[in-house]
Amino acid sequence: MALMGQMMAGSLLISSLIKHAARHAAETEIVSKRVEGDLHRYTWRDAELRSRKVAQALAGLGCQAGDRVATLAWNGYRHLEIYYGSSGSELVCHTINPRLFPEQIAWIANDAQDLVLCFDLNFLPLIEKLAAQMSSVKHFVLMTDRAHMPAQTGINELLCYEELVEAENGDYDWPEFDENTASSICYTSGTTGHPKGAVYSHRSSVLHAYGSALPDAMGCSALDVILPVVPMFHVNAWGLPYSCALVGCKLVMPGPHMDGKSLFELFENEGVTFSAGVPTVWLGLLTYMKANQLKFSSFKRTVIGGAACPPAMMRTLEDDFGVEVIHAWGMTEMSPLGTLSKLTARQMSLPTEAQRRLLEKQGKVIYGVDMAVSDDEGNELPWDGVSSGNLLVRGPWVIKSYFGQTGSPLVSLNGQPGWFPTGDVATIDSYGFMQITDRSKDVIKSGGEWISSIELENIAMAHPAVFEAAVIACAHPKWDERPLLVVIKKPDAELSREQLLEFFEGQIPKWQIPDDVVFVTEIPHTATGKIQKLKLRDQFRTYRLPGLPTV
Ligand code: ADP
Numbered sequence: 043m044a045l046m047g048q049m050m051a052g053s054l055l056i057s058s059l060i061k062h063a064a065r066h067a068a069e070t071e072i073v074s075k076r077v078e079g080d081l082h083r084y085t086w087r088d089a090e091l092r093s094r095k096v097a098q099a100l101a102g103l104g105c106q107a108g109d110r111v112a113t114l115a116w117n118g119y120r121h122l123e124i125y126y127g128s129s130g131s132e133l134v135c136h137t138i139n140p141r142l143f144p145e146q147i148a149w150i151a152n153d154a155q156d157l158v159l160c161f162d163l164n165f166l167p168l169i170e171k172l173a174a175q176m177s178s179v180k181h182f183v184l185m186t187d188r189a190h191m192p193a194q195t196g197i198n199e200l201l202c203y204e205e206l207v208e209a210e211n212g213d214y215d216w217p218e219f220d221e222n223t224a225s226s227i228c229y230t231s232g233t234t235g236h237p238k239g240a241v242y243s244h245r246s247s248v249l250h251a252y253g254s255a256l257p258d259a260m261g262c263s264a265l266d267v268i269l270p271v272v273p274m275f276h277v278n279a280w281g282l283p284y285s286c287a288l289v290g291c292k293l294v295m296p297g298p299h300m301d302g303k304s305l306f307e308l309f310e311n312e313g314v315t316f317s318a319g320v321p322t323v324w325l326g327l328l329t330y331m332k333a334n335q336l337k338f339s340s341f342k343r344t345v346i347g348g349a350a351c352p353p354a355m356m357r358t359l360e361d362d363f364g365v366e367v368i369h370a371w372g373m374t375e376m377s378p379l380g381t382l383s384k385l386t387a388r389q390m391s392l393p394t395e396a397q398r399r400l401l402e403k404q405g406k407v408i409y410g411v412d413m414a415v416s417d418d419e420g421n422e423l424p425w426d427g428v429s430s431g432n433l434l435v436r437g438p439w440v441i442k443s444y445f446g447q448t449g450s451p452l453v454s455l456n457g458q459p460g461w462f463p464t465g466d467v468a469t470i471d472s473y474g475f476m477q478i479t480d481r482s483k484d485v486i487k488s489g490g491e492w493i494s495s496i497e498l499e500n501i502a503m504a505h506p507a508v509f510e511a512a513v514i515a516c517a518h519p520k521w522d523e524r525p526l527l528v529v530i531k532k533p534d535a536e537l538s539r540e541q542l543l544e545f546f547e548g549q550i551p552k553w554q555i556p557d558d559v560v561f562v563t564e565i566p567h568t569a570t571g572k573i574q575k576l577k578l579r580d581q582f583r584t585y586r587l588p589g590l591p592t593v
Pocket residue numbers: 230231232233346347348349350351369370371372373374375378404464465466478480481568570572
């Protein structure tokens with residue numbers, strides 16, 4: 043008979059994270075740039091007390107275990123309190139992305155059956171328009187104080203967040219319950235069809251916080267000052283609100299103020315050492331800093347993910363600004379972290395150039411995630427760095443089903459069920475470094491061969507006159523699809539189509555070089571700041587490549 047361990051039981055609950063921070067990092071600061079425009083500072087001890095008051099206030103509104111509390115909010119202390127106050131009291135925190143189309147926001151709130159909706163002041167006009175369509179929402183809470191409450195509003199019985207919180211005494215014990223209980227919901231952006239909800243559990247969130255804070259992952263420490271640029275509505279800011287509590291570090295939140303100047307000032311004034319965000323957010327910050335010849339004084343490391351980080355951006359951050367870039371890959375369905383690009387002892391003796399090429403990949407899995415690439419029949423492909431196939435993952439913070447959907451999204455690998463198909467096409471090399479070629483729907487299929495749009499974008503981004511680049515498939519009568527390069531030039535830069543195409547020569551096989559270049563002033567982005575390939579393809583659906591007859 044098995045001998046049972048004799049250790050204390052204890053559920054991995056999200057409330058334990060903030061309890062830990064309040065007890066062991068009590069005086070450590072949380073600084074937020076408020077929607078109202080000013081800077082707010084308090085400590086983890088204050089945050090935990092106010093989270094308890096939020097839990098009391100939500101109970102006072104009639105919320106019961108399992109009820110959904112939605113947020114439409116930027117990164118800030120009130121949002122953090124709702125994270126902990128709702129999940130910690132057995133409610134489910136549903137972060138909604140305010141950059142989605144209004145009708146999608148209403149659709150998601152209805153799909154999740156949200157009971158309460160808490161929203162930042164600047165979303166008041168939006169919610170005034172949408173409130174009537176959100177049929178499940180019984181309580182609308184404006185995340186501000188009495189002084190900023192509107193004199194008149196179309197929303198019935200609009201509640202004031204600060205009044206709700208301050209009416210409570212904080213005399214509340216975080217409840218103990220099953221760690222597999224749902225803690226939060228995040229919807230995918232729904233680039234194809236309706237968005238789908240990923241339901242995280244307390245257990246998955248705490249394990250993810252542990253795993254992602256490890257030195258070879260994000261490497262979060264109590265000595266760090268962490269500023270998540272990635273929004274709390276984009277897969278829980280990649281878990282940082284949890285991992286910062288777990289390590290007890292200072293947390294800095296930019297609110298809606300994400301322009302280069304505001305971000306730079308916050309980084310400098312608060313001594314930020316570590317940050318995380320999608321590639322596009324760095325474009326604005328770096329352009330501002332270059333134009334004003336600025337340097338960081340404390341900022342040392344950043345995780346860039348959510349979309350491929352162009353190697354040229356890594357070089358600029360590292361060589362010109364002294365910031366180490368950790369390239370990461372993940373997705374909503376994975377809480378989100380899957381892989382990060384960090385060298386191990388095995389690669390230490392490699393030449394610098396070879397190390398750089400490895401670090402440009404999406405990286406190695408962290409413990410907690412298992413991955414494989416498979417062919418279309420579900421057979422595993424070798425880890426040789428060239429065999430590319432469907433990227434599959436599994437692990438305790440990977441979803442097994444979507445909210446409210448019957449049927450399993452999981453597939454088999456070598457006949458063994460239980461793998462989540464990511465929809466990404468990738469290679470894995472003998473070191474275990476994974477590289478994304480493309481999302482399967484973005485890959486360019488030319489004459490039966492695949493061309494990686496990411497690889498072409500990375501080359502274009504390395505041209506000094508290019509600000510942003512996107513490559514999409516364009517219909518071709520002979521080859522089926524050929525690559526079209528869409529580019530925004532840097533302000534005042536001189537660059538012709540021919541010069542840019544010449545730049546590709548010698549860097550990739552000739553047949554992969556884009557057939558044409560289009561210069562634009564804007565490239566569409568998704569609600570999470572990624573290039574919106576679907577929209578771009580729509581925009582250029584009737585585009586005729588050079589040499590083809592017009593229809
Ligand atoms: P959505 O963009 O649909 O809202 P996610 O934010 O979950 O959903 O995006 C996940 C997808 O983003 C991944 O499947 C992958 O295609 C892409 N992605 C994330 N990180 C990277 C990266 N470092 N390099 C390339 N693609 C990435």
